Amino acid sequence: MDTLASLLHMSPAVAWMVVKIVIVFSAVMILASVWTWVERRGSAMIQDRIGPNRAAIFGRIRIIGLQQLLADGIKFFFKEDLAPTDANKALFWLAPFLAFVPALMGFAVIPFGRSFTSGGHVYHLSVLDPGNGMGMLYPLAIGGLAVYGVLVAAWSSNNKWAILGGMRSSAAMVSYEIGMSLSVVALFMTTGGYDPSEIIAAQGHLPWHWNVVPHFLGFIVFFTCMFAETNRLPFDFAEGESEIVAGFNTEYGSMKFSLLALAEYAHLMTASALIATLYFGGWQVPFVANPTVALSITSFVLKLVFFAWVFVWIRWTLPRFRYDQLMHLGWKVMLPLSMVNLVFHAWRMSQGH
């Protein structure tokens, strides 16, 4: 690391930061784009179809249809870039970036492996080092900003279906954020800290000490709210193909649409990383007290991929809710449940547990 830094005329800290940013963002981007394919193959598997498996290099080499990604990318790049005549052009162009940037930024605080010491330096495997003071508030804050992508896309299209989708999405996000935050607050209380690395360290390596066991109610609430936050089925009211055409992205095509879709999948990756970190021990390896760095990274990635698959699985298993059912579930079920969880843990702590 040090020799590399001196070759590039950078201090080791800066070089390590750059390396981390490149690794994290490219990993999230690659996973997100692979997941567009996993989604289609997974839906095909669940619905007893075959799914996209025809794309091939030179008409010959098909790796179970993985080139579909490449084909889609090239297709989206070469499509004509249209904007509706009455759209607010500046915002119409800005919206995909507003959706995409927060989706990638949310990942920055999550530790994806255990810290290690080399040559007198401590290297932390998260883009923002622990002890930055933001801790778990950071993904919540960035998640709050994510709604603007959908909202701006919806409004700037100047299309009534799009505006309906944007309004639904903003209302859903605001109502589900409360239940989600309260279930995270209960975690802060029992951990005694709000940094993700503290939360992971407090959970230890035994699976029955992971937060999902004592905080089972909180986990259910957080998990459900993540579906609303990422706009995934059964809560994808921003899109709602069967009701409002394609919702907020009705007017979007070409690379702009592709960015909106990628933002959704990047969001999904951040959400699964959050679930794994908060409730399933993050990089902790079951029954291994002191895992090696490579093992801890593998464990984290496996957990992340599993939850990302659960998102796909649920999407193709459950039908879409009705809009009033969503509001009913958010305010009358999820919010009281997370409050019960919070009060229960406060009571248990007051009893000296």
Add this chain to the structure above:
Amino acid sequence: MFLAFALITLLGALGMLLQKNIIVAGLFMVAAFFGVAGLFVLLANPVAAALQLIVYSGAIMVLVLFVIMMLSSHEEEAAEVGHPIQRWLSVLLALALAAGGVTLVLASKGVRQLAERGAAMPPAVTLQGVGATLFEGHVLGFEVAGLMLLAAMVGAVALTKRNL
């Protein structure tokens, strides 16, 4: 860094004032909030920055934009009769407010201490610190604020729901 965030804040605020379209003005305001959050981080207060983003940009502005979208008119209407005196009065008031703010800041204890001791980065504010301060020094204010919010919530439900 300070200049970048200060510029974002100021340009966001200016854009919000000058923009005729209400939704675009709201988005400029979000940019201003974001700039203020960045300034909070530079002042070693990441908790305030996160809360600024969660509460103001993540909840309040989203709700405001939601309400604006629900209403049909998105353009500000021009006044039927011009009132030039209002404009001059507002400029005067804004100047008085700015002058008062600057004098108060320059006369404050913090600035004097800064002149004596020089600027040292204070330890970053933590969530635990904020909680302890709220419940040790400001319990009464905290509880009163909570009660007021509860009353407002009950009032809103009672006003909008015809048959409870």
